[in-house]
Amino acid sequence: MSVIPADIESSTVRPGSAGHRRLLARFFLDTHVEYVPERIAWPALTEAELARLTGLPFWQEAVSTENVTSNTVAAAADIEPDPQVRAAIALQGLEEQRHARLLTALTAHYGIPIEQPPRFAPRALEDDFLFAGFGECFDSFFAFGLFALARESGYFPAGLVSIFEPVMEEEVRHILFFVNWVACRRSRLPWWKRPAFRARCARIILKQVASRVKTARALGKGPRQEPAHSAENFTLTAHQELGAGVTLHRLLQTCLRENDRRMARYDARLQRPRLVPGIARVLYRLLPAGI
16 A cells, blocks of 8 residues: 655645645545445454453443544534545544444444444534544554554454554544644644634643643552543553553553554655654653553
8 A cells, every 4th residue: 555645746845835735635545445344254252352352441432532533523624625635534534433333333243331422513613623633643642552562462362453453554644634734724824823723722732631641640549539531531541451561651662662663654744743752752751660
């Protein structure tokens, strides 16, 4: 699968330029992979494997999160004036909806009780899209590490891991697309509107950071009064379910490694997420290895 549209002449592209928008749309549309969640042949699990799978406490939150994200992204195509980029956002909405369908198919097959959430209707398209996108930047970064730890430890059987590999790759594409879309959106605004846009993004990012800091401070302090896996934080705390030896320090190391490995497959002219990996690198250096 080609992930580098070589026919865009320049080795660098200016954010928001026609070349950048074309590169962004081509990258996303050309790397889409077809699969139908309802046709997946789920592997048979042993009693122990099934117990581990059904015992994970975040299935309801995962389904709820995908419901919000998929409906938000699908609606956000309306705010994009460039037809190719708009088509890419619409495709991302379909991919997010497919994630929700995949979780529904998995929980139904293995008998994991969940309630289907009501359809989420975004009220402020751009703000909701920004909130969902920045949240996905946090959650996907940690999901890369958790997925690698589960694969390497044999916590889940190889057949189940292989089914979710395309989902991980889609998350890479989603956050790459989002950070480049934000750069395009900002650069195409009149100069006098850019500070307000930056301030809105900063406010949303700070809200996401505050939520994660609250979760991180609660790690290792015993039972919490609030639900252990909120819709925004289940990927940050889920490493506790993988057993002894999976410390936050090791999780951060694995997330950084996996983030770099997965991002390296895509065109270097696309901007990379910097905030979450940057925070993770600082925490990794500051935290003792045993934490």
